[in-house]
Amino acid sequence: MSALTTWLAKQGFPGLHARHTHGDTPLMRAARQGEDAIVLALLACGAATHAVNDEGNNALWFACLHGNLAVIRRLIEAGAPIDHANDDGLTCLMQAARRSQRETQRLLLDHGATADLYAPDGRSARQMRGARSLRLKPLNHPAHPC
Template identity: 60%
Template sequence: MHTDTVLAVRERLPRRVARRADAPLETVAPAALSTWLAYHGFPDLHSRSVNGETPLMRAARHGEDAVVEALLAFGARADALDDDGNHALWFACLRGGPATILRLIEAGSPIDHANDDDITCLMQAAASGRLDVLRMLLAQGASAELCAPDGRSALDMAADLGLQLLRAARQMDQMGQMHQTEEAGTQRIAATPDLV
Protein backbone atom coordinates (compact mmCIF):
# COMPACT_ATOMS: atom_id res chain seq x y z
CA MET A 1 0.00 0.00 0.00
CA HIS A 2 1.23 3.50 -0.78
CA THR A 3 2.50 5.45 2.28
CA ASP A 4 0.02 8.33 1.77
CA THR A 5 -2.88 5.87 1.64
CA VAL A 6 -1.75 4.16 4.85
CA LEU A 7 -1.51 7.51 6.65
CA ALA A 8 -4.96 8.52 5.42
CA VAL A 9 -6.45 5.24 6.68
CA ARG A 10 -4.73 5.62 10.07
CA GLU A 11 -6.09 9.15 10.41
CA ARG A 12 -9.63 7.84 9.89
CA LEU A 13 -9.37 4.92 12.32
CA PRO A 14 -10.18 6.81 15.55
CA ARG A 15 -13.39 8.12 13.98
CA ARG A 16 -14.56 4.60 13.30
CA VAL A 17 -13.93 3.30 16.80
CA ALA A 18 -17.24 2.51 18.45
CA ARG A 19 -17.34 3.48 22.09
CA ARG A 20 -18.60 0.70 24.33
CA ALA A 21 -21.20 1.99 26.77
CA ASP A 22 -19.14 0.73 29.75
CA ALA A 23 -15.76 1.97 28.47
CA PRO A 24 -14.40 5.11 30.09
CA LEU A 25 -14.05 8.00 27.63
CA GLU A 26 -10.31 8.25 28.25
CA THR A 27 -9.72 4.80 26.73
CA VAL A 28 -11.25 5.67 23.36
CA ALA A 29 -11.36 9.45 22.99
CA PRO A 30 -8.37 11.56 22.07
CA ALA A 31 -6.76 13.45 24.93
CA ALA A 32 -7.81 16.78 23.42
CA LEU A 33 -11.48 15.83 23.61
CA SER A 34 -11.13 14.65 27.21
CA THR A 35 -9.42 17.94 28.04
CA TRP A 36 -12.20 19.93 26.35
CA LEU A 37 -14.88 18.04 28.26
CA ALA A 38 -13.10 18.55 31.59
CA TYR A 39 -12.51 22.25 30.88
CA HIS A 40 -16.24 22.73 30.25
CA GLY A 41 -17.27 20.74 33.32
CA PHE A 42 -18.58 17.64 31.56
CA PRO A 43 -17.52 14.30 33.11
CA ASP A 44 -18.26 12.52 29.82
CA LEU A 45 -19.81 13.16 26.42
CA HIS A 46 -23.30 12.10 27.59
CA SER A 47 -23.43 14.33 30.67
CA ARG A 48 -25.51 17.47 30.98
CA SER A 49 -24.95 20.86 32.54
CA VAL A 50 -27.22 23.77 33.39
CA ASN A 51 -30.55 23.71 31.53
CA GLY A 52 -29.81 20.22 30.23
CA GLU A 53 -27.08 21.35 27.84
CA THR A 54 -24.94 18.54 26.41
CA PRO A 55 -21.30 18.85 25.34
CA LEU A 56 -22.45 18.67 21.70
CA MET A 57 -24.80 21.63 22.24
CA ARG A 58 -22.02 23.65 23.89
CA ALA A 59 -19.57 22.94 21.07
CA ALA A 60 -22.21 23.78 18.44
CA ARG A 61 -23.14 27.01 20.24
CA HIS A 62 -19.49 28.11 20.21
CA GLY A 63 -18.92 27.04 16.60
CA GLU A 64 -16.25 24.48 17.53
CA ASP A 65 -16.56 22.20 14.51
CA ALA A 66 -13.60 19.94 15.36
CA VAL A 67 -15.12 19.24 18.78
CA VAL A 68 -18.56 18.64 17.23
CA GLU A 69 -16.98 16.16 14.81
CA ALA A 70 -15.15 14.32 17.61
CA LEU A 71 -18.20 14.19 19.87
CA LEU A 72 -20.34 12.76 17.07
CA ALA A 73 -17.64 10.23 16.19
CA PHE A 74 -17.66 8.97 19.76
CA GLY A 75 -21.43 8.64 20.01
CA ALA A 76 -22.89 11.97 21.12
CA ARG A 77 -26.57 12.15 20.22
CA ALA A 78 -27.37 14.81 17.61
CA ASP A 79 -31.07 14.68 18.50
CA ALA A 80 -30.71 15.21 22.28
CA LEU A 81 -32.79 18.11 23.62
CA ASP A 82 -32.07 20.55 26.44
CA ASP A 83 -34.69 21.67 28.98
CA ASP A 84 -36.11 24.19 26.47
CA GLY A 85 -36.44 21.64 23.68
CA ASN A 86 -33.41 22.88 21.71
CA HIS A 87 -30.89 20.55 20.09
CA ALA A 88 -27.32 21.06 18.91
CA LEU A 89 -28.42 22.12 15.42
CA TRP A 90 -30.52 24.94 16.89
CA PHE A 91 -27.45 26.24 18.73
CA ALA A 92 -25.28 25.87 15.62
CA CYS A 93 -27.76 28.01 13.70
CA LEU A 94 -27.09 30.84 16.15
CA ARG A 95 -23.29 30.96 15.88
CA GLY A 96 -21.96 27.84 14.21
CA GLY A 97 -20.38 27.64 10.79
CA PRO A 98 -21.61 25.80 7.70
CA ALA A 99 -19.49 22.69 8.37
CA THR A 100 -20.95 22.27 11.85
CA ILE A 101 -24.51 22.74 10.62
CA LEU A 102 -24.12 20.24 7.78
CA ARG A 103 -22.36 17.75 10.08
CA LEU A 104 -25.25 17.88 12.57
CA ILE A 105 -27.86 17.46 9.85
CA GLU A 106 -25.97 14.45 8.47
CA ALA A 107 -25.75 13.01 12.00
CA GLY A 108 -29.54 13.05 12.29
CA SER A 109 -30.35 16.30 14.04
CA PRO A 110 -33.98 16.92 13.00
CA ILE A 111 -33.94 19.98 10.76
CA ASP A 112 -37.60 20.95 11.30
CA HIS A 113 -37.80 20.26 15.02
CA ALA A 114 -39.65 23.01 16.90
CA ASN A 115 -38.46 23.82 20.42
CA ASP A 116 -40.76 24.45 23.40
CA ASP A 117 -41.52 27.94 22.00
CA ASP A 118 -42.44 26.39 18.62
CA ILE A 119 -39.39 27.95 16.94
CA THR A 120 -37.48 25.92 14.35
CA CYS A 121 -33.83 26.23 13.32
CA LEU A 122 -34.93 28.02 10.15
CA MET A 123 -36.90 30.58 12.17
CA GLN A 124 -33.99 31.07 14.56
CA ALA A 125 -31.59 31.67 11.67
CA ALA A 126 -34.00 34.18 10.11
CA ALA A 127 -34.65 36.05 13.35
CA SER A 128 -30.90 36.20 14.05
CA GLY A 129 -30.14 37.64 10.61
CA ARG A 130 -28.12 34.61 9.54
CA LEU A 131 -29.30 34.59 5.94
CA ASP A 132 -26.43 32.31 4.89
CA VAL A 133 -27.70 29.71 7.38
CA LEU A 134 -31.29 30.29 6.25
CA ARG A 135 -30.31 29.54 2.64
CA MET A 136 -28.29 26.49 3.70
CA LEU A 137 -31.16 25.05 5.76
CA LEU A 138 -33.60 25.58 2.89
CA ALA A 139 -31.18 23.83 0.54
CA GLN A 140 -31.03 20.92 3.02
CA GLY A 141 -34.83 20.58 2.98
CA ALA A 142 -36.01 22.71 5.91
CA SER A 143 -39.67 23.66 5.61
CA ALA A 144 -40.38 27.33 5.01
CA GLU A 145 -44.10 26.66 5.56
CA LEU A 146 -43.89 26.13 9.34
CA CYS A 147 -45.06 29.08 11.44
CA ALA A 148 -44.26 30.39 14.89
CA PRO A 149 -47.07 30.92 17.41
CA ASP A 150 -47.45 34.51 16.16
CA GLY A 151 -48.24 33.18 12.67
CA ARG A 152 -44.99 34.26 11.04
CA SER A 153 -42.87 31.91 8.97
CA ALA A 154 -39.08 32.04 8.83
CA LEU A 155 -39.29 34.06 5.61
CA ASP A 156 -41.64 36.55 7.32
CA MET A 157 -39.11 36.87 10.15
CA ALA A 158 -36.29 37.51 7.68
CA ALA A 159 -38.38 40.17 5.91
CA ASP A 160 -39.23 41.83 9.25
CA LEU A 161 -35.56 41.91 10.23
CA GLY A 162 -34.70 43.39 6.83
CA LEU A 163 -37.26 46.17 7.34
CA GLN A 164 -35.90 46.90 10.82
CA LEU A 165 -32.37 47.16 9.43
CA LEU A 166 -33.56 49.42 6.61
CA ARG A 167 -35.35 51.73 9.08
CA ALA A 168 -32.24 51.87 11.29
CA ALA A 169 -30.06 52.69 8.27
CA ARG A 170 -32.42 55.50 7.24
CA GLN A 171 -32.41 56.93 10.77
CA MET A 172 -28.62 56.86 10.83
CA ASP A 173 -28.52 58.57 7.44
CA GLN A 174 -30.94 61.28 8.63
CA MET A 175 -28.89 61.81 11.79
CA GLY A 176 -25.74 62.10 9.68
CA GLN A 177 -27.39 64.69 7.45
CA MET A 178 -28.56 66.68 10.49
CA HIS A 179 -25.05 66.58 11.94
CA GLN A 180 -23.57 67.81 8.64
CA THR A 181 -26.13 70.68 8.54
CA GLU A 182 -25.28 71.66 12.13
CA GLU A 183 -21.54 71.60 11.36
CA ALA A 184 -22.05 73.78 8.27
CA GLY A 185 -24.06 76.28 10.34
CA THR A 186 -21.38 76.39 13.02
CA GLN A 187 -18.69 76.96 10.39
CA ARG A 188 -20.66 79.86 8.85
CA ILE A 189 -21.09 81.54 12.23
CA ALA A 190 -17.38 81.14 12.96
CA ALA A 191 -16.48 82.62 9.56
CA THR A 192 -18.71 85.69 10.06
CA PRO A 193 -16.72 88.76 11.28
CA ASP A 194 -17.83 90.38 14.52
CA LEU A 195 -20.11 93.34 13.92
CA VAL A 196 -18.92 95.39 16.86
Protein backbone atom coordinates in the same frame (compact mmCIF):
# COMPACT_ATOMS: atom_id res chain seq x y z
CA MET B 1 -5.39 12.39 27.40
CA SER B 2 -7.25 12.98 24.14
CA ALA B 3 -8.30 16.40 22.88
CA LEU B 4 -11.94 15.43 23.46
CA THR B 5 -11.31 14.31 27.04
CA THR B 6 -9.42 17.53 27.73
CA TRP B 7 -12.20 19.63 26.18
CA LEU B 8 -14.90 17.82 28.19
CA ALA B 9 -12.97 18.40 31.42
CA LYS B 10 -12.37 22.10 30.66
CA GLN B 11 -16.07 22.55 29.91
CA GLY B 12 -17.11 20.87 33.17
CA PHE B 13 -18.61 17.74 31.63
CA PRO B 14 -17.68 14.50 33.45
CA GLY B 15 -18.52 12.46 30.35
CA LEU B 16 -19.88 12.36 26.82
CA HIS B 17 -23.54 12.04 27.83
CA ALA B 18 -23.43 14.36 30.85
CA ARG B 19 -25.76 17.33 31.17
CA HIS B 20 -24.72 20.79 32.30
CA THR B 21 -26.55 24.05 32.98
CA HIS B 22 -30.08 24.10 31.51
CA GLY B 23 -29.65 20.48 30.43
CA ASP B 24 -27.06 21.28 27.76
CA THR B 25 -25.02 18.38 26.41
CA PRO B 26 -21.38 18.51 25.31
CA LEU B 27 -22.57 18.46 21.68
CA MET B 28 -24.75 21.51 22.29
CA ARG B 29 -21.87 23.37 23.92
CA ALA B 30 -19.45 22.50 21.12
CA ALA B 31 -22.03 23.53 18.49
CA ARG B 32 -22.63 26.85 20.28
CA GLN B 33 -18.89 27.52 20.37
CA GLY B 34 -18.33 26.54 16.73
CA GLU B 35 -15.90 23.77 17.73
CA ASP B 36 -16.11 21.73 14.52
CA ALA B 37 -13.33 19.27 15.46
CA ILE B 38 -14.95 18.64 18.86
CA VAL B 39 -18.38 18.22 17.23
CA LEU B 40 -16.83 15.65 14.88
CA ALA B 41 -15.22 13.80 17.80
CA LEU B 42 -18.44 13.84 19.83
CA LEU B 43 -20.46 12.51 16.88
CA ALA B 44 -17.86 9.77 16.30
CA CYS B 45 -18.31 8.74 19.95
CA GLY B 46 -22.09 8.54 19.60
CA ALA B 47 -23.32 11.93 20.82
CA ALA B 48 -27.07 12.23 20.21
CA THR B 49 -28.06 14.85 17.64
CA HIS B 50 -31.71 14.56 18.73
CA ALA B 51 -31.06 15.47 22.40
CA VAL B 52 -32.74 18.65 23.63
CA ASN B 53 -32.04 20.83 26.65
CA ASP B 54 -34.52 22.20 29.20
CA GLU B 55 -35.80 24.74 26.64
CA GLY B 56 -36.21 22.21 23.84
CA ASN B 57 -33.13 23.40 21.93
CA ASN B 58 -30.80 20.91 20.24
CA ALA B 59 -27.22 21.15 19.02
CA LEU B 60 -28.33 22.26 15.54
CA TRP B 61 -30.28 25.13 17.12
CA PHE B 62 -27.14 26.39 18.87
CA ALA B 63 -25.02 26.08 15.73
CA CYS B 64 -27.65 28.03 13.76
CA LEU B 65 -28.05 30.62 16.49
CA HIS B 66 -24.38 31.48 16.14
CA GLY B 67 -24.12 30.94 12.36
CA ASN B 68 -21.50 28.19 12.51
CA LEU B 69 -21.93 26.92 8.93
CA ALA B 70 -19.41 24.06 9.11
CA VAL B 71 -20.97 22.78 12.33
CA ILE B 72 -24.49 23.20 10.93
CA ARG B 73 -23.56 21.16 7.86
CA ARG B 74 -21.88 18.46 9.98
CA LEU B 75 -24.89 18.14 12.32
CA ILE B 76 -27.37 17.94 9.44
CA GLU B 77 -25.26 15.26 7.77
CA ALA B 78 -25.20 13.37 11.10
CA GLY B 79 -29.00 13.34 11.17
CA ALA B 80 -29.92 16.30 13.37
CA PRO B 81 -33.64 17.04 12.92
CA ILE B 82 -33.64 20.11 10.69
CA ASP B 83 -37.27 21.12 11.34
CA HIS B 84 -37.28 20.53 15.10
CA ALA B 85 -39.18 23.27 16.95
CA ASN B 86 -38.03 24.25 20.44
CA ASP B 87 -40.33 24.91 23.40
CA ASP B 88 -41.09 28.38 21.99
CA GLY B 89 -42.27 26.75 18.75
CA LEU B 90 -39.37 28.09 16.69
CA THR B 91 -37.34 26.08 14.19
CA CYS B 92 -33.73 26.75 13.26
CA LEU B 93 -34.86 28.38 10.02
CA MET B 94 -37.22 30.72 11.86
CA GLN B 95 -34.48 31.75 14.26
CA ALA B 96 -32.05 32.34 11.39
CA ALA B 97 -34.69 34.44 9.61
CA ARG B 98 -35.36 36.50 12.74
CA ARG B 99 -31.63 37.15 13.08
CA SER B 100 -31.21 37.95 9.35
CA GLN B 101 -28.62 35.18 8.95
CA ARG B 102 -28.87 34.75 5.19
CA GLU B 103 -26.11 32.14 4.81
CA THR B 104 -27.57 30.02 7.59
CA GLN B 105 -31.04 30.29 6.05
CA ARG B 106 -29.73 29.27 2.64
CA LEU B 107 -27.81 26.29 4.06
CA LEU B 108 -30.87 25.06 5.96
CA LEU B 109 -33.12 25.46 2.91
CA ASP B 110 -30.58 23.71 0.68
CA HIS B 111 -30.68 20.76 3.09
CA GLY B 112 -34.47 20.52 3.12
CA ALA B 113 -35.67 22.80 5.93
CA THR B 114 -39.37 23.54 5.60
CA ALA B 115 -39.98 27.25 5.07
CA ASP B 116 -43.73 27.16 5.65
CA LEU B 117 -43.93 25.81 9.20
CA TYR B 118 -45.63 28.26 11.56
CA ALA B 119 -44.49 29.72 14.87
CA PRO B 120 -47.01 30.24 17.68
CA ASP B 121 -47.46 33.86 16.55
CA GLY B 122 -48.73 32.61 13.17
CA ARG B 123 -45.67 33.60 11.16
CA SER B 124 -43.52 31.31 9.06
CA ALA B 125 -39.82 31.80 8.38
CA ARG B 126 -40.93 33.37 5.08
CA GLN B 127 -42.67 36.10 7.04
CA MET B 128 -39.98 36.74 9.62
CA ARG B 129 -37.49 39.56 9.25
CA GLY B 130 -34.65 38.63 6.92
CA ALA B 131 -36.43 35.75 5.19
CA ARG B 132 -37.80 38.05 2.48
CA SER B 133 -34.30 38.73 1.22
CA LEU B 134 -33.99 35.08 0.18
CA ARG B 135 -36.75 35.47 -2.42
CA LEU B 136 -38.40 32.25 -1.32
CA LYS B 137 -41.02 30.83 -3.64
CA PRO B 138 -44.55 31.87 -2.66
CA LEU B 139 -46.79 29.28 -1.06
CA ASN B 140 -49.35 27.53 -3.26
CA HIS B 141 -51.92 27.31 -0.49
CA PRO B 142 -53.84 29.86 1.62
CA ALA B 143 -52.08 31.63 4.44
CA HIS B 144 -52.14 30.07 7.88
CA PRO B 145 -55.57 30.86 9.44
CA CYS B 146 -54.15 31.86 12.84
